[in-house]
Amino acid sequence: MSKKSGEVILSFDNISLSFGGVKALTSIGFDVREHEIRAIIGPNGAGKSSMLNVINGVYHPQQGEIVFRGQKRRGMNTYESAKSGIARTFQNIALFKGMSVLDNIMTGRNLKMRSNFLLDAIYWGPAQREEIAHRKAVEEIIDFLEIQHIRKTPVGRLPYGLQKRVELGRALAAEPSILLLDEPMAGMNVEEKQDMCRFILDVNDQLGTTIVLIEHDMGVVMDISDRVVVLDYGKKIADGTPDEVRSNQNVIDAYLGVAH
Numbered sequence: 001m002s003k004k005s006g007e008v009i010l011s012f013d014n015i016s017l018s019f020g021g022v023k024a025l026t027s028i029g030f031d032v033r034e035h036e037i038r039a040i041i042g043p044n045g046a047g048k049s050s051m052l053n054v055i056n057g058v059y060h061p062q063q064g065e066i067v068f069r070g071q072k073r074r075g076m077n078t079y080e081s082a083k084s085g086i087a088r089t090f091q092n093i094a095l096f097k098g099m100s101v102l103d104n105i106m107t108g109r110n111l112k113m114r115s116n117f118l119l120d121a122i123y124w125g126p127a128q129r130e131e132i133a134h135r136k137a138v139e140e141i142i143d144f145l146e147i148q149h150i151r152k153t154p155v156g157r158l159p160y161g162l163q164k165r166v167e168l169g170r171a172l173a174a175e176p177s178i179l180l181l182d183e184p185m186a187g188m189n190v191e192e193k194q195d196m197c198r199f200i201l202d203v204n205d206q207l208g209t210t211i212v213l214i215e216h217d218m219g220v221v222m223d224i225s226d227r228v229v230v231l232d233y234g235k236k237i238a239d240g241t242p243d244e245v246r247s248n249q250n251v252i253d254a255y256l257g258v259a260h
Contacts, residue, residue: 006034009210010055010178015064017050017234024050025061028236030229032178037204037211039221041245042231043254048214049091051231052180055212056088057081087176089167091183097156101166104155105141108173109134141169144206145199161192168199172207179203181213185220193217197224222246230254 011031017024025047032038040048053059054066057078066073068084087108095104142151145165150158155166164184171179184200185193201224203209215221221228222242230238230245232254238245245251 008032009034009069011067012054013065013067015051015054015061015066017047017054017059017061023234025054025231025234028064028231028234030236030239032210032212033227034210035204035208036226037200037213037224039225039228040212040214040231041216041218041221041228042237045233046231046254047234048231049182050234052088052182052212052214055081056086056180082174085175085177086180087171087174087178088180089164089171089182089184091186093160093163093167095155095163095167095170098154100152100154101147101158101169102138102142102151104166105138105169105173106134108170109137137175138173141172144172144202145169161188161195164188164192164196165199168196168203172203172209176209178210178212181211181215183214183216185215185217193220200224 008031011029013029015028016026028047028051040051042048050059054061057080096107099107139151142148145168147162147165147169150162155163158166168181168184181200184196188196197220200211200213204211213221213225225242227240228238228242228245229236230248230251232250237250237254238248240248
């Protein structure tokens, strides 16, 4: 376990999820510790995205228990998940392509906005002060992610790697305690991957954010993760440090396609 990791803040016990007759997850159990980078890996179709969707309330498992900060639950919806401090990026970029970088990141502040629509409409008093505070928070994220030079650029005009960075910024704007990253390096070249790795490590280290990520690039996973859980055909086949997982025969067999 990483020295920086704290107490268990999120745990899963006996999580099972089916769609019709198809079992996506079977009796999955693992935990996430405060401040760690926790990776979920496995071959295509292993159930990784399903697990991420269980964490942030898109799917509700038919069986099992989730404990989040001491509270037991079967599942919660995406709004409750976001309100409780869980933010997410997506495999396919889900940004507003016609809006600027700054405005896209600003949408991540929605849950933090308190003033009512009448005050917003006349942009007076508390609404004005709140807008200034939110813009300040967004500008800090823009500085943190080193995207000052594109802050006014429409997102649709940006190269793929920068769009992924903007999406990370939007998730950070919600000030999450847990950040879920769904294949943050997918489709990137080597240089873009190095940049994204650096920002993920900085988010974890400087902001203290707990990170749960799905990633296919094993080099990246082994370099930046504190602990790794491995799924295959919806079942957990390994869980431990990168070194433990790397040398686990079940994991080697799963990735080499050895017959089950």
